[in-house]
Amino acid sequence: MNRQPLRLAILEATRILERAGVASPRTDAELIAAHVLGVERGRLPLVPLVDPTVIDAIGQFVTQRAKRVPLQHLIGWAAMGDITVDVGAGVFVPRPETELLLEWGLKLIDGRKFPVVVDLCTGSGVLALAVAHARPDAVVYAVDIDSNALAWARHNAEARIAAGDTAIRLYSGDIADGSMFAELDGLVDLVLCNPPYVPEGTPVPPEVSDHDPAHAVFAPEGGLAVIRYAIDAAARLLRRGGGLAIEHDDTHGTAVPELVRARRVLTDVQDHPDLTGRPRFVTALRG
Known part of the structure; x- marks a missing residue:
């Protein structure tokens, strides 16, 4: 041969x-x-x-x-931080630009012992699991409304436990519910969120339109509907000095920071670019 x-x-x-x-x-x-x-x-x-x-x-x-079948569907996994998670049909494929949001969050809780972290709209569980891997002492909560996403997240969480990571606390829930995680109000060090944020009707690549679940990509109100709920949740969950990081559409570089600033308890609001220099995620601290 x-x-x-x-x-x-x-x-x-x-x-x-x-x-x-x-x-x-x-x-x-x-x-x-x-x-x-x-x-x-x-x-x-x-x-x-x-x-x-x-x-x-x-x-x-x-x-x-x-x-235009997503590469991650073909090879079966996607990376985030120092871990990989399994992905496939029925769950949103994590993107490299979300690494920057993760880095910001890990830097914020650096030096804090036993930080409490909440991952809203967890999808495959990738952000929550990446935090749990980087910070074994963290208490990490993750929530999603979609049963298919939760099945992937549960599978990935079990795989990370088998690899020696600490367990995350995975829940089915709607972040629009003001009573979600009420027992954590004022106790959380970090809230992370990569929600559906693409404005409805926006053209997207075939990898997204044909393979990512539409409800994990698009959102009403110009893509801002779920982001509003995430901001509301963060405002009540965070302790003083806690931080929020929410990913958003590249057309939201002004709108999302304004929504965050409207919650007076959230301060030091900053918007951050992605790997290509486009507006991609907003951060804030609980005053």
Whole structure:
């Protein structure tokens, strides 16, 4: 069997994905190759030649990715912080830009012993689980209204426990309910939220429109409806000096900070850009 250069296979995969309109063709090609080979992406240069069966397997994955099936659905996982979680049909795929929101939250609670953290609209559970991994002493609550998302979150939570992480406290609930987590009012150090926030009717890539649950992507009131509930929840849950971080649409760089400032108990309101420089998440402290 004639072995073939992996480098050429990745170049061809990149060309195919680029023609298909994939946003990060080289990255996706390398991640597919790494998945097929069972190695970390950074170790691909150490694999100069591969068997034709590997080339064929890479080609099959690339064909599906070129049809705009999300990469994370193909490889079965998404990363956040120092962990990965399983994802697939029925749950929102975590995005790299949310890493910045996570970093802000972890920095805020650095040095606080046994911090209480609440993750609203938890989806796959990725933010809550990333916090629990980084801070084993934290008491982490997570909530979502969708049963499919909660099934994924429960699966991922069990996997993290098996890997040695502390358990999170996972709940089914609606963040519009003013009594949700009432026993935590004034006791929470950090509230994180990556809610549905895309304004209804906004064109989105096929990976989103065809595969992410619509209710996890779009929100009424110009994309602000769920964000309003998250702000209300944070205002009552946070203790003095506690912090809030909410991800938002790139068209919300003015609107969401204004909504947060309207709650007088929330101070030091700041908006932050994502990896491409677009407005992406707002933070505030409980005064």
